[in-house]
Amino acid sequence: MSESEVQAGAIVIVGGGHSAAALCSGLVAAGRGAQVHLVCEEAELPYQRPPLSKSFLKGPLEALQPLRSEAWYAEAGITLHRADPGVAIDRQRRVLRLRSKRELGYAGLVLATGARARSLPQFAATIAGLSNVAMLRGAADAARLRGQLHAAQHLTVLGGGFIGLEIAATARALGKRVTVLESAPRLLQRSVSGELAMHVLQTHRASGIDLRLGVAAGEFVIEGGRLASLTVEGKGEAVELLVLAIGAAPEQALALAAGLECDNGVIVDACQRSSDPSILAIGDCASFPLHGSGRRTRLESVQNANDQARTALATLLGRDEPYRALPWFWSEQGGMRLQMAGLMPLDGVRHRRAGPSPGSFSILHYVGEQLLCVESVNAPLDHMAARKLLEAAASPAPALACDPAVPLKAHL
Ligand SMILES: Cc1cc2nc3c(=O)[nH]c(=O)nc-3n(C[C@H](O)[C@H](O)[C@H](O)COP(=O)(O)OP(=O)(O)OC[C@H]3O[C@@H](n4cnc5c(N)ncnc54)[C@H](O)[C@@H]3O)c2cc1C
Known part of the structure; x- marks a missing residue:
């Protein structure tokens, strides 16, 4: 570890997404910006993720929307490590190792590593190589999907959750033919009421989307580096472009390797502390006790990312302010x-x-x-x-x- 990287009270934040940026803002407001290292896997500055399935797909003129400018981080004294992910935590030495082999000592470490789009077992090894199959989580995925979408006439979306339906609606607005295949008997089963799900279904169908419920897609036929077809209800259907939108899994590899307790997310208490109290976790990657319910959950929303950043800020500043924020969410579909x-x-x-x-x-x-x-x-x-x-x-x-x-x- 170099001298300059061992700061008294250093706070190292792993992940350059919504919760990390919100925590940076809180630390700057508390006068702690100069002690912060922000470690990002992606090359971009932290940016707004929701537009990626909406306006960003519409055309090349739509730009990424950074949450803060580069000048803001510089002025705040925050040290940015871009395209240099954290790869290991040495809890005994209180050090985070980056891919570049640089080591950052910490007084407090915050995992804000988000989630990854889920894949199908049959694609896990090959997905990156199939030229007409896409998944959507980050800016690079969105830029690739945008190019694929503009070149295609027909889009098949596997999964009728929020992100799948947003992409479907955007593609339809671009004049594409769109098919959505959902294996559950209704849309958005875990997130909205049956009445709202029915309204969403009818609206999408009225817009011309071929939306099929209760269908299992199987037998993926790959030819020449492309997905040629898939079987739906026993019938082969040609695929021009397929988006896999079958949910997300918490990004907890770093925490698991460091021996932190994880179970569908990094397990934290109501103040965002993991099983090692010097390490906190916030946002999509954190499994937290849901106030007043007696159960734990993980939420994937901008609200949760921002509000858990606030709770973590209080914890880092030595105040216990348990997380009790009201959950809220939005989605734009056509x-x-x-x-x-x-x-x-x-x-x-x-x-x-x-x-x-x-x-x-x-x-x-x-x-x-x-x-x-x-x-x-x-x-x-x-x-x-x-x-x-x-x-x-x-x-x-x-x-x-x-x-x-x-x-x-x-x-x-
Ligand atoms: C396409 C899309 C549309 C969405 N639309 C909406 C919406 O309309 N409304 C809404 O409320 N929510 C929406 N969400 C969800 C919302 O964006 C997330 O809940 C929010 O971004 C979570 O913030 P986070 O900081 O936990 O994770 P993220 O914003 O995902 O950030 C995590 C970051 O950590 C990085 N990372 C992972 N591992 C490492 C590592 N080892 N080292 C360094 N960096 C690492 C990742 O690359 C990523 O940049 C959407 C999500 C997506 C993907």
């Missing part, structure tokens, strides 16, 4: 802006509130008299009001909350 706030109860009662324009609405989920979750379609003001209501644990009676003549925020 003309639909979907926004969810709160956690959907399995046994809730649903009430529908009409939105401000035709086709816009919110679904309010109650258990007993308590409002627990609100899903909105093209009703951003209702979503914002719902977040405030849920944060305040306020519960207007359903008949009042669903009166479209009264703004939802009036019930605060």
Whole structure:
């Protein structure tokens, strides 16, 4: 380790995504920027990931949107290590080793390594080499997919989750023929109510997307470095371009190799501490205790990345401020802006509130008299009001909350 890299109180953040950038901002505001090393696998400065499946795919004029400029990091005194991932943690010496063999000593280490797009076992070894198969997680994937998409007439998407549906809607808006194959009997099974999933299904079908549910795709025929066809319901279907959008897995390899407890993510307590209290984990890679539920979970959302960065900041500054943020999420699919706030109860009662324009609405989920979750379609003001209501644990009676003549925020 070189002299200059052993700083008193050095904070090393591994991962250059949303949570890492949010933590950098917090540390700078706390006057600790000069002690921070940000270690990035990617060459880019931390950037907005959500546009990658939406506006970024539309054309070469759409640029990456950095979360902070290079000058900002320089001014803040943050040392950036780009395209130089962390490869090993020596917990005894409190040192992170980078691919370049450089070693960074830390007083606090924060794992913000995100998640990786899942592959299929039959593709795991060959995917990078198949010229017409794509997955989407980072900027390089998105740039490759954009080129492939513009050259293709027909896109097949495997997986009817948020990212698959966003890509499908973007491709459709570009005038492509689009097929989506989902093995579950409905869309977005783990994330939204059946009522919202049905609305999403009907809207995509009405836009001309061939969306098939409950279909298993098998037998992938590879010819000349391309995926030539796949079998759907026993019938071979030619493939021009395939996107695998079958979910993401936490990036926990570094933590596992260092002997940290992991189980679908790096296990952390409510203050983001891993099983080694000098190492924290935040964002998509962290499995955390979900406040008030008695279970742990992992969330893949910008909200969770930003809010867990705030919790980690407090922990690094010596204050325990357990993570209790309200979960919320958004997705844009063609003309639909979907926004969810709160956690959907399995046994809730649903009430529908009409939105401000035709086709816009919110679904309010109650258990007993308590409002627990609100899903909105093209009703951003209702979503914002719902977040405030849920944060305040306020519960207007359903008949009042669903009166479209009264703004939802009036019930605060
Ligand atoms: C295409 C797409 C669209 C999305 N759309 C939405 C949306 O509309 N709304 C929403 O709320 N959320 C959306 N998300 C999810 C959201 O982007 C993530 O939840 C968020 O980025 C998580 O932040 P993070 O910091 O945990 O991980 P990431 O932002 O994924 O950053 C992790 C970073 O760590 C790097 N890394 C991994 N291992 C190492 C290592 N060993 N050394 C150094 N660096 C490493 C990775 O390369 C990556 O740059 C989307 C995600 C994707 C991929």
